[in-house]
Amino acid sequence: APRQFIRKNSELKTFHNFLVQQTEQGNISRQEAVSMIPPFLLDVRPHHKVLDMCAAPGSKTAQLIEMIHGDGNSMPDGLVVANDSDNKRCYMLVHQTKRLQSPSFMITNHDASVFPTLYVKGKDEKRQRILFDRVLADVPCSGDATLRKNIGIWRSWNPMNGIGLHPLQSRILERGLHLLAVDGIVVYSTCSFNPVENEAVVANMLRKYKGCIELVNVSEHLPHLKRATGLSSWNIMDRDKEFYLSHDECSRQSKVNHDVARFITVSDTRFMERIPFYLSISKSMFPPSTEEAEWMHLERCCRLLPHHQDTGGFFVAVLRKTQPLSQKEAKEVASTTIVALADHTANISETQRDDDGQIGDEIRPLEPFQRSGQRLFNEDPYVFMEDEPEKLKILDDIIDFYGFYKSFPRHLLMSRSEGGRKRHLYIVSPLIKAILQCNLPDGLRATNTGVRVFTRSDSKNDAKVFRICQEGIDVIMDYMQQRVIYATAADVFTILHEDTPFIDTLSVTTQDTLSKLGEGACAFLVQRGTPSLAKMDGASDCFRPMPCSLRIVGWRGTKTVRCLVGKYERMHYKLLLGAPPEVAEVDGIKRTHREEITSNSIKAEIFSSASQEQGLDDGHVAKRARQEKEEDTNDVGFWSRLKGFFGF
Numbered sequence: 001a002p003r004q005f006i007r008k009n010s011e012l013k014t015f016h017n018f019l020v021q022q023t024e025q026g027n028i029s030r031q032e033a034v035s036m037i038p039p040f041l042l043d044v045r046p047h048h049k050v051l052d053m054c055a056a057p058g059s060k061t062a063q064l065i066e067m068i069h070g071d072g073n074s075m076p077d078g079l080v081v082a083n084d085s086d087n088k089r090c091y092m093l094v095h096q097t098k099r100l101q102s103p104s105f106m107i108t109n110h111d112a113s114v115f116p117t118l119y120v121k122g123k124d125e126k127r128q129r130i131l132f133d134r135v136l137a138d139v140p141c142s143g144d145a146t147l148r149k150n151i152g153i154w155r156s157w158n159p160m161n162g163i164g165l166h167p168l169q170s171r172i173l174e175r176g177l178h179l180l181a182v183d184g185i186v187v188y189s190t191c192s193f194n195p196v197e198n199e200a201v202v203a204n205m206l207r208k209y210k211g212c213i214e215l216v217n218v219s220e221h222l223p224h225l226k227r228a229t230g231l232s233s234w235n236i237m238d239r240d241k242e243f244y245l246s247h248d249e250c251s252r253q254s255k256v257n258h259d260v261a262r263f264i265t266v267s268d269t270r271f272m273e274r275i276p277f278y279l280s281i282s283k284s285m286f287p288p289s290t291e292e293a294e295w296m297h298l299e300r301c302c303r304l305l306p307h308h309q310d311t312g313g314f315f316v317a318v319l320r321k322t323q324p325l326s327q328k329e330a331k332e333v334a335s336t337t338i339v340a341l342a343d344h345t346a347n348i349s350e351t352q353r354d355d356d357g358q359i360g361d362e363i364r365p366l367e368p369f370q371r372s373g374q375r376l377f378n379e380d381p382y383v384f385m386e387d388e389p390e391k392l393k394i395l396d397d398i399i400d401f402y403g404f405y406k407s408f409p410r411h412l413l414m415s416r417s418e419g420g421r422k423r424h425l426y427i428v429s430p431l432i433k434a435i436l437q438c439n440l441p442d443g444l445r446a447t448n449t450g451v452r453v454f455t456r457s458d459s460k461n462d463a464k465v466f467r468i469c470q471e472g473i474d475v476i477m478d479y480m481q482q483r484v485i486y487a488t489a490a491d492v493f494t495i496l497h498e499d500t501p502f503i504d505t506l507s508v509t510t511q512d513t514l515s516k517l518g519e520g521a522c523a524f525l526v527q528r529g530t531p532s533l534a535k536m537d538g539a540s541d542c543f544r545p546m547p548c549s550l551r552i553v554g555w556r557g558t559k560t561v562r563c564l565v566g567k568y569e570r571m572h573y574k575l576l577l578g579a580p581p582e583v584a585e586v587d588g589i590k591r592t593h594r595e596e597i598t599s600n601s602i603k604a605e606i607f608s609s610a611s612q613e614q615g616l617d618d619g620h621v622a623k624r625a626r627q628e629k630e631e632d633t634n635d636v637g638f639w640s641r642l643k644g645f646f647g648f
Contacts, residue, residue: 006019017571017585018581020568021572022572024099024568024569025099025568026101027572029062033311033312034311034312034313035059035060035191036059036060036063037189037222037225037302037304037314038187039060039136040222041318042067044064044067045068045070046076046078047078048068048078049130049131049132049431050068050079050133051083051136051179052080052081052136052138053083053112053135053139054112054138054139054140054172055083055093055138056084056090056093057089058093058096058097061080061093061096061097064080064136065102065105068104074474074475075475076429078133079431080102081106081107081118081132082105082108083108084109085109085111086109087109087447090108090109091447098448098471103427103428104429104431105432106448107446107447107449108444108446108447109446109447112137112139112172112175112176113175114363116439116442116444117179118130118439118444119435119439120431121434121437121438127438130435131179131182131184132181133180133181133185134184134185134187135177135180135187136189137173137186137187137188139165139168139169139173139188140165140168141169141190141194142162142192142197143192144157144192144193144194145191145193145312145315146313147313148312149312159194159237159239160239161194162196163196163236163281163285165197166196166201166282166284166285169190170284173186173202174208175363177205177213177321178325182321182323182324183320183322184320185216186318186321187319188201188202188316188318189316191313191315192315193303195234196234196285198230198231198301198315199230200285200287201284202215202298202319203284203287203288203292204284207296211322212323212324213321213325215296215297215298215301215319217297226308227303227308228303229301229303230299230300230302232287232293232296232298232299233287234287247283247285247286250281300318301317302315302317303315304316381418383414384433385410385414385415385425386410386413394465395413401464401482401483401520402481402483403480404476405479405481408476408479409427409430412427412429412430413425413426413427413453414428421456422456422466423456424454424455425452425453425454426452427472427476428449428450432449436449451471452472453468453469453471453472454467454472455467455469464520467520467555467564469553469564470552470565470569473523473551473552474551477551480523482517484522485514485522485525486513486525486527487510487513487524487525488510488531489530489543489546490507491506491507491510492573493574493577493579495552495561495562496563497570497587499562499587500561500562501560501562502560503515503560503561504559506561514556517556519556519557519558520555520556521564522553522554522555522556523554524553524554524563525550525551527546530545531544531545531546532546532547532577533577533578533579546576547576550577552564552565553565571585
């Protein structure tokens, strides 16, 4: 159903609120069905290093992050690097992926066709090159396979769109192959039907690196997915609907038009429009020969057509790297070490080539440039706390207050400011830290990384200056010995549902635990398998067990407690505790309202007692109440006196 229909229909209001709430939590992501196929075919494992070359807006990236956390580890050995060339789209990517909260995730802002080579330092302080186990190249395309939902394609489509994008798509896929480790997998995908953007790009790489890469047969993967095989023959058409069967035919026609172009005037625009078409045609856009088609196996590519399963259109090709693409790469793989160059800040241009004339597989970060309407890249620095000796006392206070184990990775904590007061502290995985420290001086443009685990509070006590954050509770709670309260589902529901409930309203066990803690941040834990709020079917006194453990961040005050989570998170956690949806969607009575109601009740009881003592009947009591109400309303009293003055 359309989004507007769900939003405006009163009968679906509850369902719409549920969608919004779960989307904010990262539990639901609305995505085209066929666009979910490429991450599934990558077969990502928690230890894999994954690169998403053209990541924005981030739906496929979210799938990759979930896959590296597939074993439930909050800090896996692998990582996901999401890249996009547009700085604005990188911030869109931050918004889409921040709900997943992974310390093994990083966003970069580089041109995918010249994505820089990343390094880490080994034990001998020599730089080792990082090769990715999985690469996703969901390249920019004409988008003509989305014409079912994007009606603008019908008006703007022309065959020149795919021809103009073919060189860029080829460069991105080639760069992805250079960054891929041997026996690694790269998935090339587009939302286009044009074979110039699809099979032609794949065939060009197979031809250029024959024997080093191969197309993988994925017909047995996702067996219920309906798909068509890839094409092995096609024609090239220009904007005048003229077809060309080979590059030689196009070259001959191009030479004729160039000869004629010397004798025409600039006013002959219709004829001049034909010349750029011939100049943009390359041999790689045409289909392979019969002999090449036999060993390329382009039929292993997947074409997902809209009418097959009522979806959008998509193209997917899975390639495996069987051996290094060049002799230089083979030497690097054998030694697994690259000695750092003397000038770390020097850039290598895209046009620099090796002795064999090919573009080198080692590319240094290029200097940032400013596009029209786009601000220049200028991100806050990444400063690790251990690099600032004057800030080590902050870490010591945090560790002592929360009772962290000695195994707590304090060396992975960082901030986004140099010197001064630290506002937030983030945690990253060891591999992310190694990449930042080794590549930021070279010009790596890292837009965002890390999970916020501590934020500054208003407390004047040095030990309470930084409180734990809900975003990072799953990462650090396993290291905490103190400030952890094992509570019941009813207690946590009370804390979530009301604003600041009094401690004496909670269960006796929770009261005893809180009485032993001083003021400050704490964590409430409802363990998996403990009774929830949902009753068993057919039983009035039996409750269903909790399906999972629940962790929330709170603050222990003098006499009250409160949760430090957002609105949508509260709704989600109340549903997990077993509360009915109609109860979970509303907030409980806030303490100020509860005090006001209590005060009014006390006043009513006093007034009723006084009335009985004075011997007033119900009529006199009601009359006096109406008079006091009228006097309390300034506007009503004013107009009453004004009417009496003029005799109305």
